[in-house]
Amino acid sequence: MSTQASPTPPVPAGPQPVGGATSHLEVDERMQALEGAADAALLAPSVHGSQPWTIVLHRDRLELRADRTRQLQTLDPSGRELLQSLGAALFNVRAALAARGWAVEVDRLPQPDDPDLAAVVRPVPGAPEGRLPMLVDAVHRRRTHRAGFLAEEVPDELLDYLTAAAAQEDSALVAVLSDAQRRLIAELTQEADAVQLGHPDCRAELDRWRPQPPIPAPTDRPAGPRRRTVDSVSGQDRTFLLITSPTDDPIAWLRSGEALERVLLELTVLGWAASPMTQSLEVPRTRARLRSEVTGESHPQLLLRIGFAEARPDITRRHRDDVVSTGDRARSPRHPDEDGSLVRGGAGRPPSDDAVAHRPVPDGRGGTTWI
Numbered sequence: 496m497s498t499q500a501s502p503t504p505p506v507p508a509g510p511q512p513v514g515g516a517t518s519h520l521e522v523d524e525r526m527q528a529l530e531g532a533a534d535a536a537l538l539a540p541s542v543h544g545s546q547p548w549t550i551v552l553h554r555d556r557l558e559l560r561a562d563r564t565r566q567l568q569t570l571d572p573s574g575r576e577l578l579q580s581l582g583a584a585l586f587n588v589r590a591a592l593a594a595r596g597w598a599v600e601v602d603r604l605p606q607p608d609d610p611d612l613a614a615v616v617r618p619v620p621g622a623p624e625g626r627l628p629m630l631v632d633a634v635h636r637r638r639t640h641r642a643g644f645l646a647e648e649v650p651d652e653l654l655d656y657l658t659a660a661a662a663q664e665d666s667a668l669v670a671v672l673s674d675a676q677r678r679l680i681a682e683l684t685q686e687a688d689a690v691q692l693g694h695p696d697c698r699a700e701l702d703r704w705r706p707q708p709p710i711p712a713p714t715d716r717p718a719g720p721r722r723r724t725v726d727s728v729s730g731q732d733r734t735f736l737l738i739t740s741p742t743d744d745p746i747a748w749l750r751s752g753e754a755l756e757r758v759l760l761e762l763t764v765l766g767w768a769a770s771p772m773t774q775s776l777e778v779p780r781t782r783a784r785l786r787s788e789v790t791g792e793s794h795p796q797l798l799l800r801i802g803f804a805e806a807r808p809d810i811t812r813r814h815r816d817d818v819v820s821t822g823d824r825a826r827s828p829r830h831p832d833e834d835g836s837l838v839r840g841g842a843g844r845p846p847s848d849d850a851v852a853h854r855p856v857p858d859g860r861g862g863t864t865w866i
């Protein structure tokens with residue numbers, strides 16, 4: 496599946512080829528943009544903070560790959576939530592490239608014989624996708640909110656706006672507003688919680704991914720589950736949103752992850768907070784009931800609670816060097832200043848794969864510097 500950015504430029508279009516040829520400056524700018532996009536991907540939400548991705552940077556593209564060693568084998572045997580996490584990272588890549596003025600071509604799951612290749616993203620000259628540049632600051636500020644929400648009605652206009660945002664990612668948003676449906680969500684979440692916590696392999700997996708003390712078995716559990724659950728149908732904890740897809744396959748999972756991040760970033764920009772809470776979607780029986788009783792034909796993919804909340808603490812991330820590598824062809828050509836090819840209309844030497852005069856290196860603090 497390939498998409499090209501929409502034609503409405505909110506910021507000046509990205510670097511353009513000089514005289515129809517690819518200039519050294521353009522190559523450098525593209526590579527710097529790809530480096531920044533990789534940084535943005537690392538900030539995406541992921542199921543249980545598993546960050547199940549690796550990124551390979553090439554001179555002309557970024558490959559986003561699944562890291563199956565970080566898949567939750569018991570809670571997520573199909574890899575649905577793994578692909579949703581990759582979808583969220585992919586959305587950050589798209590936003591970061593758009594913010595640098597690039598249009599993008601995205602190939603999702605392009606190779607059937609390589610299902611771990613989730614997406615290939617190519618920056619191309621042209622108009623960046625409409626709203627994405629405005630979301631990039633929120634990539635750094637977005638946090639999953641697990642504490643309570645302040646009593647504040649979620650306005651219908653906000654729900655309409657988020658519904659339109661999800662639709663741009665081939666997903667739908669179902670707001671759960673009636674008391675009966677919210678009670679159902681609470682019941683199914685608690686049921687799924689009990690199923691998972693009663694299963695030793697699930698508990699071990701939750702322990703593995705949570706940097707917290709072990710989760711006790713249900714019999715000796717103190718009050719209050721570790722994972723955010725639904726404890727109220729009152730005016731607080733007001734609104735649940737279900738992100739749904741027309742199909743239930745790997746592409747739909749990836750797209751629903753993109754929809755999730757788009758919705759989360761829009762909420763962040765607008766000063767609202769959100770928390771995915773997906774137990775009820777991880778247990779087949781409760782997921783089936785959500786579909787039959789709430790979403791109808793479409794497949795429920797993610798459950799979110801949204802509301803108004805105080806600012807949240809910072810989070811930890813995998814070190815960049817453990818995630819991002821550089822493909823053979825990602826080395827930069829000589830800097831354009833060296834032969835003046837750009838200023839003289841591209842008359843200098845063509846870029847050479849072996850010319851490595853200006854290249855990105857990790858700065859030792861999880862970022863990138865250019866030497």
Ligand SMILES: Cc1cc2nc3c(=O)[nH]c(=O)nc-3n(C[C@H](O)[C@H](O)[C@H](O)COP(=O)(O)O)c2cc1C
Pocket residue numbers: 538539540541542543544545576577579580583637638639640641722723770771772773774810
């Ligand atoms: C597919 C998916 C499912 C998630 N499910 C839950 C959940 O059930 N409960 C929860 O508290 N957080 C959930 N999260 C949020 C992650 O735990 C969170 O993104 C991760 O810990 C990193 O923290 P951050 O979002 O603040 O960056 C989910 C995230 C994704 C992408």
